[in-house]
Amino acid sequence: MDFLRPESWEEALAARAERPDALPIQGGTDVMVELNFDLRRPAALLDLGAVRELAGWETLPDGTVRVGAGVSYARLITGLGDRLPGLAQAARTVGSPQIRNRGTVGGNLGAASPAGDAHPPLLAAGAVYEVESAARGVRLVPAAEFYAGVKRNALGPDELIRAFRQAPAAGPQYFSKIGPRNAMVIAVCSFALALFPAERRVGTGLGSAAPTPRRAYEAEEFLAAEADWDADLDDAVAGRFAELVSAAASPIDDVRGTAEYRRHALGVLARRTLTWAWNDHRKGAGACA
Amino acid sequence: MTTTRAPGDVAAPGRGGVGDSALRPDGTLKVTGEFAYASDLWIDGTLFGATLRSPYARARIRAIDLGPALAVPGVEAVLTHEDVPGRRLYGLDHADQPVLAIGEVRHQGEPVALVAADHPETARRAMERIAIDWEVLEPITDARAVVADPDRLRVQERGGIVRHQPVRVGDVASARARAEVVVSGDFSVGIQDQAFLGPESGLAVPAEDGGVDLFVATQWLWGDLRQIAPCLGLPEDKVRMTLAGVGGAFGGREDLSMQIHAGMLALRTGRPVRIVYNRYESFFGHVHRHPAQMRYEYGATRDGRIVYATAEIVLDGGAYTSSTPNVVANAASLGLGPYEIPNLEIDAYGVYTNNPPCGAMRGFGAVQACFAYESMMDRLGAACGLGPVEIRRINAAGQGSKLATGQVIDSPAPLAEMLTRLEAMPLPPPPDRTDLRNLPGGVSQATHGEGVVRGVGYGVGLKNICFSEGFDDYSTARVRLEVAAGEPTVVVHTAAAEVGQGLVTLQAQIARTELGVDRVTVAPADDRIGDAGSSSASRQSYMTGGAVRAACAAVRDEVLALARTRLGAGDDLSLAGGKVVSASAGAVATIADVLGDRTVEHTREYHHRPTVPMDPVTGQGDTHVQLALCVHRAVVDVDVELGLVKVVELAAVQDVGKIMNRLSLEGQIHGGSAQGLGLALMEEIVVQDGLVRNPSFTDYLIPTILDTPPQRLEILERPDPRAPYGLRGAGEPPTLSSTPAIVAAVRAATGRPLNRVPIRPEDLCRRCS
Numbered sequence A: 001m002d003f004l005r006p007e008s009w010e011e012a013l014a015a016r017a018e019r020p021d022a023l024p025i026q027g028g029t030d031v032m033v034e035l036n037f038d039l040r041r042p043a044a045l046l047d048l049g050a051v052r053e054l055a056g057w058e059t060l061p062d063g064t065v066r067v068g069a070g071v072s073y074a075r076l077i078t079g080l081g082d083r084l085p086g087l088a089q090a091a092r093t094v095g096s097p098q099i100r101n102r103g104t105v106g107g108n109l110g111a112a113s114p115a116g117d118a119h120p121p122l123l124a125a126g127a128v129y130e131v132e133s134a135a136r137g138v139r140l141v142p143a144a145e146f147y148a149g150v151k152r153n154a155l156g157p158d159e160l161i162r163a164f165r166q167a168p169a170a171g172p173q174y175f176s177k178i179g180p181r182n183a184m185v186i187a188v189c190s191f192a193l194a195l196f197p198a199e200r201r202v203g204t205g206l207g208s209a210a211p212t213p214r215r216a217y218e219a220e221e222f223l224a225a226e227a228d229w230d231a232d233l234d235d236a237v238a239g240r241f242a243e244l245v246s247a248a249a250s251p252i253d254d255v256r257g258t259a260e261y262r263r264h265a266l267g268v269l270a271r272r273t274l275t276w277a278w279n280d281h282r283k284g285a286g287a288c289a
Numbered sequence B: 001m002t003t004t005r006a007p008g009d010v011a012a013p014g015r016g017g018v019g020d021s022a023l024r025p026d027g028t029l030k031v032t033g034e035f036a037y038a039s040d041l042w043i044d045g046t047l048f049g050a051t052l053r054s055p056y057a058r059a060r061i062r063a064i065d066l067g068p069a070l071a072v073p074g075v076e077a078v079l080t081h082e083d084v085p086g087r088r089l090y091g092l093d094h095a096d097q098p099v100l101a102i103g104e105v106r107h108q109g110e111p112v113a114l115v116a117a118d119h120p121e122t123a124r125r126a127m128e129r130i131a132i133d134w135e136v137l138e139p140i141t142d143a144r145a146v147v148a149d150p151d152r153l154r155v156q157e158r159g160g161i162v163r164h165q166p167v168r169v170g171d172v173a174s175a176r177a178r179a180e181v182v183v184s185g186d187f188s189v190g191i192q193d194q195a196f197l198g199p200e201s202g203l204a205v206p207a208e209d210g211g212v213d214l215f216v217a218t219q220w221l222w223g224d225l226r227q228i229a230p231c232l233g234l235p236e237d238k239v240r241m242t243l244a245g246v247g248g249a250f251g252g253r254e255d256l257s258m259q260i261h262a263g264m265l266a267l268r269t270g271r272p273v274r275i276v277y278n279r280y281e282s283f284f285g286h287v288h289r290h291p292a293q294m295r296y297e298y299g300a301t302r303d304g305r306i307v308y309a310t311a312e313i314v315l316d317g318g319a320y321t322s323s324t325p326n327v328v329a330n331a332a333s334l335g336l337g338p339y340e341i342p343n344l345e346i347d348a349y350g351v352y353t354n355n356p357p358c359g360a361m362r363g364f365g366a367v368q369a370c371f372a373y374e375s376m377m378d379r380l381g382a383a384c385g386l387g388p389v390e391i392r393r394i395n396a397a398g399q400g401s402k403l404a405t406g407q408v409i410d411s412p413a414p415l416a417e418m419l420t421r422l423e424a425m426p427l428p429p430p431p432d433r434t435d436l437r438n439l440p441g442g443v444s445q446a447t448h449g450e451g452v453v454r455g456v457g458y459g460v461g462l463k464n465i466c467f468s469e470g471f472d473d474y475s476t477a478r479v480r481l482e483v484a485a486g487e488p489t490v491v492v493h494t495a496a497a498e499v500g501q502g503l504v505t506l507q508a509q510i511a512r513t514e515l516g517v518d519r520v521t522v523a524p525a526d527d528r529i530g531d532a533g534s535s536s537a538s539r540q541s542y543m544t545g546g547a548v549r550a551a552c553a554a555v556r557d558e559v560l561a562l563a564r565t566r567l568g569a570g571d572d573l574s575l576a577g578g579k580v581v582s583a584s585a586g587a588v589a590t591i592a593d594v595l596g597d598r599t600v601e602h603t604r605e606y607h608h609r610p611t612v613p614m615d616p617v618t619g620q621g622d623t624h625v626q627l628a629l630c631v632h633r634a635v636v637d638v639d640v641e642l643g644l645v646k647v648v649e650l651a652a653v654q655d656v657g658k659i660m661n662r663l664s665l666e667g668q669i670h671g672g673s674a675q676g677l678g679l680a681l682m683e684e685i686v687v688q689d690g691l692v693r694n695p696s697f698t699d700y701l702i703p704t705i706l707d708t709p710p711q712r713l714e715i716l717e718r719p720d721p722r723a724p725y726g727l728r729g730a731g732e733p734p735t736l737s738s739t740p741a742i743v744a745a746v747r748a749a750t751g752r753p754l755n756r757v758p759i760r761p762e763d764l765c766r767r768c769s
């Protein structure tokens, strides 16, 4: 197996174009497991660990935060928790301290598992992914268009993920996940919610609830249309919102849980997170964890 | 030998005698990653062994073509059952398990062929090239159906039932007519795995005399040897066993895994062979805890006194006998727990199926029944209007009580008092909701407190200590005292396996106390000394502790006799602080002076009292050596809308006779309780049509530190006069009682019946099941 270790983004893109058989590796917390379990036998590894451009973040002129694909969960939690609270909450639930030190959002997007914890908050916040190839340059892919199927994403064979872009939270954001263990657990299902009070709009993201992470569009539209943003949350509205979130899921029965339980739990999480966010909103609190 | 890391280093424990919290010599090494586990062994020229396993639960092998595998460059051997040099079957008590499948496979993961190659990758490629023509058959997977029709549903020639053990006392029919309150229930227990962290591994080195040296992680060197030698076609003295670093066991290393396989490959190739399973293979490489289906009925007077009980317990042993007969005996003899019940009928069955093979695991047959009988006690209490502690106290057995087998408990068993002490312990405060880690789901943030209900539950467990039913599981110890660098030095040598429980530490503590010497080393366990029995059944402190103490006493007697002859001292001598001490005259000489350059060495066997098998019809008999009790109170917070559980606290009272090492002991109770928590809430090998669906730690969940609550312990010391130092085996009892206590607490919070463990979230919330 060849081991490619580019030291700049340019080199990385060139290597990607030259060696479509090389598997990118960032933190390796997915890749190494696959290699150990013999699920994958790539001809080469393209190690992105030395690519400096991926390792940091910046604020763009319009205020959007641009976060390199190689930023670990641990750094994201401490460095960006105030601006990206939903994602930071999700990051806090990933694996163990060791995994959070190595694992990255870029890797989560690369793996595109329906259970990946970064996806729901990115969907809810309306993040955009920046992918790039040497031949065609940069493409900006909205989160909701990125997930193509179970563990498949919209990345071309010559493309790499450079960063994700997300506006700092404009209102309360929450992430909730279900696991039968109190830590280190793959989501049985998960839900993320972001309120945009100025726009009178809500964003949602569902995890482990369908072949891909997805948004609950009807629930979002319902809330935008029916909620009274200047009043306390109406019970009936919250209940209907929860139902619509449940209905947006197409879960399966598997060894981690039943489809019925997943639907039920998503409804509970939707109602609870909406309630928390609404309370924050009414209290005038902005972002909150 | 040029191994860079061999188990030859003599362990050198720290300070402390019996009763001190001596530190483990292996503790720091394990925490810093320097401890040499069996998987770290290495010798130049080693080949890598690999095992081809059945993908099917039940199938015939029409043909195997090894040619393409043998043709892979770097492959040194490819073996099947035809290459087994000796007996082709092995087993703990009953040899019915093929070393390699003979014409058919009876469970998923059954070994079919072996490869030795110069690189693990080569071995893997060769395995892919072994072509097998399978005829897949429908597996037999319903244990209850096997009990009903054992002649038709045969996995083994001998029929479907491994053992049926009835227990009969009194007259259940007339007691039933008198009973004022009757409760019943069906309960089941899923397959729990030992989930030890160090997968099966070891090294086999061929020797010049045609024999083989095996370095393996096991619970019982001599038990392994007796099974390995006949299969390798070698006399026992040509198979030399040394214990390699064991990464946990919990019963899962009582059966053989890679031992014979590595030996075969080493003998065939004439080169050292190393086999190391990965986590996936490990799930197929050892037996698990028997899953159980149980049906209970209790009758009582209105004031809660039990007048009769019936129980049917069906344990699924999988395809081979392993330790199922003994697991059945425990389920039968301990099937109603430590309660006085005048009339009873128990039927415990162990059956063969094509499900994953099951055998020994911490608690050994007593765990499954404990979940059922404790659930019944709560049910009965509720029916009589009595609380969980009250109903247990009313029926509690004690010293002088009879077990279901008629055996009289002849040493302290203060159950009622233990319950009273447990109940008196303070309850934890409500959760601090400002920290998500205190709530069900933890930082997954499923709740900020919504839907969270607290529950409290109790559980009691009764476990036999040492092997039962007539087994003479003695232990042997050799103790040598000599002067080295001017200081008296003791070497203790046994074949007893340190599996993480702290036995090495304890052996040194005993030697220090008995011989008054600080410098004690424990030689690596091997078979150059007689049998020590298995590190299971909570028996090593008792048995190997007893043997070390006896050998020390023999050494001490000789030293004191020497002192008397040399110094003309009186009869009131003892050894302390490196000196010979006279009760009347104080220190009279140093041990070093008395010994000079003489070496004093003695070997002793230690036997427990004899027991008898259960009567095949009535189940009666004095079958157990010693009995041990633990009681638990669990406090849980349950998110009743989502079915998520946070165990807030586990409190326990356990009687251990004598605290040999409090630090180790508390570790055993903490760990045992956590393993019981795992069974209550998450640990299950999920099987469908005989196939395992979750053979990984991604989906076989064991408790993390955030699942494991603070544990309040009260440890009693009521000595057993028959046992060394009065001690009572302690490793298993907490594993029994924590499971039903937690389930009872979750029932209290949710009102759900919960007849099955592990509990799944969907079992708990009302709207989702």
Ligand SMILES: Cc1cc2nc3c(=O)[nH]c(=O)nc-3n(C[C@H](O)[C@H](O)[C@H](O)COP(=O)(O)OP(=O)(O)OC[C@H]3O[C@@H](n4cnc5c(N)ncnc54)[C@H](O)[C@@H]3O)c2cc1C
Pocket (backbone or CB within 6 Å): A023, A024, A025, A026, A027, A028, A029, A030, A031, A032, A033, A048, A069, A093, A094, A095, A096, A099, A102, A103, A104, A105, A106, A107, A108, A109, A110, A111, A115, A116, A117, A118, A159, A160, A161, A162, A184, A185, A186, A187
């Ligand atoms: C013990 C354990 C616990 C875990 N727990 C969780 C959990 O709770 N929640 C969760 O979501 N995940 C969990 N994971 C999975 C994993 O940690 C995450 O998916 C993580 O985000 C992967 O990041 P990484 O940098 O390690 O990715 P890698 O393993 O390096 O890569 C993952 C995939 O992304 C591709 N890739 C990586 N970087 C790029 C790039 N820049 N461009 C294109 N493709 C790229 C790789 O080719 C690969 O296919 C766990 C893993 C382990 C081992």
